[in-house]
Amino acid sequence: MPVRKEPSDKSELITELLFGECYTILNQEGNWFLVQNAADGYEGWIDFKQHFPVSEAYFSEWQVQQHPRTLNLVDFIYNNQNRIPLLLGSTLPFFVGNSVRLGEEEYSFAGQVSDLNIAPEAHFLQNIARLFLKAPYVWGGRTVFGLDCSGFVQQVYSLCHYQLPRDAWQQAAHGQEVHFASQTKPGDLAFFDNAEGRIVHVGLMLDGNQIIHAHGEVRIDTLDHQGIFNADRKRYTHQLRIIKRIFPNL
Template structure:
């Protein structure tokens, strides 16, 4: 098991990074090509290629059990998962399969974890979601990234909501299909998702709305900027960086 595995658009280490497989996450193998396997994540159905050397085999029984269980997520920025043979660094948002308060189970292997973990059975609040989001502040932007050491805009939204027990699709154009529309910026509440489009009208960016018409989003880094009916205003550069298309509410008022 690894803390992160790159998921690529093509079966090559030179191919575009489109997402990342998190520690403890399960997937199905869709196809094989030489030293690569194309996988589909059990969480969001996302498909991409991973290096066969980074593939961890599990049984069909474990996979089915994994899919039927809600798993805690790591809450510490960085922690260690270990057993007598190895120590694996994991970042915030990693999965803790079958966590019993001390141990996690990956296939036939048992690992110890002593850090903070989310409670998938507890109903998350907006305040908790905003608190989780702040843990990613200053994380550098990385296309396809899903960790505090490199993350993209939709990966940021998916991770924050996922830690709080809400599974979002992977990409911004998919996430915009979730939730109820908020018609005016002055009617937003913290935790709403704001989506932004390009000149062709395609959704290309997403951020998490905060209080006082602020927005947290991954653009160069996870940062906080001002949101109004035009879009995201970057005060440091004295210009708008993204054009607002629509706001969606995932959590109820």
Template sequence: MLSVVPMRAETSDRAEIVTQLTFGECYEVVGRDNNWLQLQLAADGYRGWIDFKQHTPVSAEYYKEWCGTRHARVLDLLQTVKVGEYNVPVGIGCYLPFYDGSSIRINEERMEFKGSASDSHAMSTQADLLRVAHYFMKAPYLWGGKSIFGIDCSGFTQLVFGICGYQLPRDAYQQVTYGEEVHFVAQAKPGDLAYFSNAEGKITHVGLVLEGQKIMHAHGEVRIDTLDHNGIYNADRKRYSHNLRIIKRIYL
């Protein structure tokens, strides 16, 4: 039970990090190669490899129960869960399985948690979404990252929506298939997702639309830039950084 574990594209510590496994998440082990386990995450179906030493087994009964439950998430930037005699750091967005207001449960063990937790049943407004998003401001960019200490563009949007109770897929090209298209930037509302493409037309970036034709996205850091019909304009560099492809609206 660790705060964050890298999931890699291949069975090597040098391999690309494709995403991260965060505290409280459940997964299936779908493959093994020597000291590496291939996982499939229960929440979004994403696959990657982890070092077997970072594996926490759970029972089949627990896994089934976990998958059938909507779990609270950590709402503080950084908190701890008391596991035995140790305090494990947990960041915003980490799962709190079977949270009862003071403790969580993993397998049959209850663990103390005294921080702030999201109630995804209640956090379903545009204001909630934007409030959660602003917690991530200045978080550094990390390819494959999914935590406050390193996050990529789609990890950012997935975590923000997840804390508010809506499960998005992991990557931007997968997320773009969700929601209803908004045809013009002028019609975009705070909380919409804007997607951006490369020269080949592939969706490679996503950000969260704010008031006043602004956008919050992970690019070097989680930051706010200007959005128009061309794309994202970075005032610091005085140039466009991303080309707009489409805007989608998701109803929580």
């Protein structure tokens, strides 16, 4: 579901809501709701026609539980009346057996799901990140069909059941600092700033000082103490600001 900066279809996309996520309505203007994503606190406007209300009891229960995520690029939930498409990283509310509860309705799901009981491992995190390779860059996007740099990183970590904020500068406040590019481990996050010193980009480290990030598309480049070197363009494209380790034991 597109979430826009202003209450208009012409307004820029600032983020997206994926299936299974909850939000609260903060305000209404005409046919638009100002909403706040319950997972990351991000705010923006949605079209009232895409609003799906749930009870306060459902929302309260949803907030205190962890819910697995879909691992297939595209899949479906279904019941006798409906079939709903899901994208990689969608939340499966109250998933038990093969049952998903959406409001008062029950749906079946037979695809792959993330395991809430397994601690994240480096190879799993890298494999999840590579599922997004070649996904096009879309400002405000959070899906394999289009996403931005921080949306990509947020989705990868969500699939490891760690909730990062939405924007790169917010994500940079998480984790422990890694002082040298040569000391990075797979899963570390590298942040990059612009000429004014604002953090404007983020990528996820892989083995061998490689970094996977959304820049034109989700791609793999090389990182050193200076920044990201793009071999295709034969130049540095991003200036390194700081590296953070989210999972110390990864």
